[in-house]
Amino acid sequence: MGVKPVTSLGRSGLSDWLIQRVSAVVILLYVVIMVGYLVTHPNLTYIDWAMLHQQFWVRLLTLATVLAIAAHAWIGIWAVLTDYVTVRLMGPVATPLRVVLQLAAIALILAYVVWAIDILWGV
Amino acid sequence: MVLLALAGLALWMLDVSLSSANGFASLQEVFSSFWFKLLLWVLLAALAYHLVAGIRHLVMDLGIGESLRGGVLGARLVLIFTGILVIATGVWLWG
Numbered sequence: 001m002g003v004k005p006v007t008s009l010g011r012s013g014l015s016d017w018l019i020q021r022v023s024a025v026v027i028l029l030y031v032v033i034m035v036g037y038l039v040t041h042p043n044l045t046y047i048d049w050a051m052l053h054q055q056f057w058v059r060l061l062t063l064a065t066v067l068a069i070a071a072h073a074w075i076g077i078w079a080v081l082t083d084y085v086t087v088r089l090m091g092p093v094a095t096p097l098r099v100v101l102q103l104a105a106i107a108l109i110l111a112y113v114v115w116a117i118d119i120l121w122g123v
Numbered sequence: 124m125v126l127l128a129l130a131g132l133a134l135w136m137l138d139v140s141l142s143s144a145n146g147f148a149s150l151q152e153v154f155s156s157f158w159f160k161l162l163l164w165v166l167l168a169a170l171a172y173h174l175v176a177g178i179r180h181l182v183m184d185l186g187i188g189e190s191l192r193g194g195v196l197g198a199r200l201v202l203i204f205t206g207i208l209v210i211a212t213g214v215w216l217w218g
Contacts, residue, residue, distance in 0.1 A: 050147075119137055119141060
């Protein structure tokens, strides 16, 4: 057994690789559908907008997209930090700094997920 | 980091726009501001570049455009498509 990354999402490169691609397709699908809707509804009213987001499939797609963004951002930030915030580039301060930055990113990402659930299903 | 900021801004806009009819109207007010449109345009430009470059990544995963010539062509196509999307986004915001 080799050393495993502890701050990556899937704890394995192959797992992260697959999650990154599946989440990318989900996000792309959401962006295409939302931009398509907004472009074809230039004089959008609150009623239309609220009714759109009351539909189950829209809530499901929005939640799936938020979760996809969470995973995608976690993996993306991890990749950037482990490439650039390294002992080789910065010296021994890099490791604690990288862990702090990664944990801060994860905290922000989880806050987004909670916020999104509150928006979609909150009272 | 820019895209995480955009995600936060998008969540805020979704929150306000769905909170009430008043919230929706207040967001329309915010949207009429030049500086807000500029901020949104810059963030959407970053997203457009990321999406187009990401699609190129997926296409290359399928084994297309992996040669040196294909790589150069793909990189140029990414810049061209991103430019078109950024201009289209600007026309959408200010049109």
